[in-house]
Amino acid sequence: MRKKIGVFVCHCGINIAGTVDVKTVAKELSQYPGIEYAVDYVYMCSDPGQNMIIEKIMEKKLDGVVVACCSPNLHESTFRRAAQSAGLNPFECEIANIREQCSWVHKDKEKATEKAIKITEGVVEKIRWNERLQPIKVPVTKRALIIGGGIAGIQTALDLANSDIEVVLVEKNPSIGGHMIQLSETFPTLDCSQCILTPKMVEVSKHPKVKLYTYSEVQEVSGYVGNFQAKILQKPRYVDPDKCTLCDECSQVCPVVVPNEFDLGLTGRKAVYIPFPQAIPATYTLDIEACPGVLPIACGKCWDVCEPKAINFDMQPEVIEEKVGAVVVATGYDLYDKKNMAEYGYGKYPDVLDGLQFERLLSASGPTRGKILRPSDHMEPKEIVFIQCAGSRDPELHNKYCSRICCMYTAKHAKLYKHHVHDGQAYVFYIDIRAGGKGYEEFVNRSMEEEGVLYLRGKVSKVFEENGKLVVWGVDTLAGQDIEIRADMVVLAMAIRPSSGAEKLAKLLKVAQDSDGFFAEAHPKLRPVESLTAGVFLAGVAQAPKDIPDTVSQAGGAAIKVVSILSQPELLHSPLVARVNKSLCTGCGMCVEVCPFSAISLHEDKAEVNEVLCEGCGTCAATCLRAAIEVKNLTHLQIYDMLGVYLGGLR
């Protein structure tokens, strides 16, 4: 039976009626085939306007409503709610946009009216074939998986756990803390980084709602929003954390020394080690790659001296399965590989350091107990050069983007250097100073004015060694001069890169990465903590370079987004999804290949749509050679009928 359709034309004051003759639109439409009722009204979205729609639906027993008004982005939901309250299915109400796409962009009243009629008629044709659809209901697992145990992951975990949501926190390193725990003091207030982070680390590890997996990696994530299954690989640490008393005996007898990752190679560590004294979980870890052998016969010195018998060479990798409803990616960053910056002599000269190494030198718990000493000869550097944008803002050779934190931490480094070496001189080469944060500009200015740090605007071309000094060749573009500085130490503000495992993780979570490799947010302004994959959220530098305050805010944002999903009894998914006409499907699998959401699979040689994963984009519909798959309520037939109206073929 043909639908009884009502058309409601809005004047929008004079916004529409000023250019479009709304009376004519309503009159024309009332004569259009299948139209039961057509009327115009000054403000359809007002209460009387909506009430009129509701009354007419009931009075005329309409089963289709077209409202010709503003963009569907504004009032589609308003009118659908109104239609629903009159007993219609929300998909039996559609909007014809005759304001933004017609009255506001045209002046010729006759032509605009003609166009408005066509637009409305097209939507009438579309609604004839609209199905009554119900949102797809999806159950929710009220737990969240957080990948990455740095400040972003810790903050998200705490915010979620305090909202009574169970959290699985996975960290690949032996301890949580991330890069923040390596830092000395934080800009612009110069709080001690460890002092502000360790309480949070302890809290997260003791929280009854947090399940912590350190030395673990996410191997596989399947499922969809509300219902993910994650496989987590827990690497064996060969030390039982429950038995280990942190006596350090094992480490003292261990004969193997390897570079200490925590100090970025400035010191060594043993094969059995604790990354730093406040590590959480508080336990030693045996690095099996460095250990001479699992077999006690090969070495086994640590096992011999361990009184509580915490060392267990028989530990095996373990794969743990966890069910979660949402995932937060907080994988942070790595520094840009210094091998790419050979011109600055990193790796060749021991006194050329990167920013994180300098943080370790400054740290009271660092290799020099907070004294600034040259790694080569343990002398205090009297002249020090900081090079900003090492690998950032260089689209030709390195990374095109700004790493955002380097201007600030370099100002901090120079300032702290002066606090330690009062008679020293610090130079900073910079391109621009970007100090866009609360108290940041003032902080940089204080470095320049109070500490007498010399800021030189220009780039450095080369760093090389001559007579025990590091010669820095640069240019001061403001003075128009070449500069040569004979320095004792050079610190590179290396660019920030997405963490090394980001690409693999993006693939297994089916989350997009931007052109720089950071995880892509759903919308750069309005959805900065969501990924395009429903139920996967982003926090911290994994999404883009940012400082600690921004990371903490984003972590809180990600947490509330997770809560907004997990607090619902069940999730509702738009029913505008693809549907397969099995009698036409030949099982060629082209739709399976093009689907950006991996929502289609082949079963017995026929395509099948997972309606929960499907976002209704219709890429499959345009790909299928036999039109065997299409999106509900925007079918090929509907498009052809609309085209027919617009081009005058149907009437």
Added chain:
Amino acid sequence: MNKDHEPRIVAFLCKWCSSAGSDMAGVSRLEYPPNVIPITVMCSGSVSPIYILSAFNLGADGVLVSGCHPGDCHYIKGNMYARRRMALLKELLPYLGLEPERFQMSWVSAAEGVKFTQIIKDFVAQLKPLGPQTYLRRSL
């Protein structure tokens, strides 16, 4: 050929970028010729070449497909598929006896009302000298 012919254009606009961009043109009260009627689709990647040929078959003088900028697709990569498909289609048109200028693909973000306006103006100006499209038009 009738040089005063007002070309009839159908524009397939993706919901997230180009349709929102055309809304932005409206909000900014930018003016463009009323020759174009928009059809909002979910993604430029859902526009089948058959839609475009059907439009020509029904007498369209020009067809525009507009999506999010490459890399900004709401559905990750739908516009990439559209780009490839439409490039092929454009090459096919001359073999059908149709001027390839009658078909256009563009990238308009939700903020680019000005760009959308300009694209429509240019397209109309480009189509006017071509006169009515008759090659693919179904005889009624």
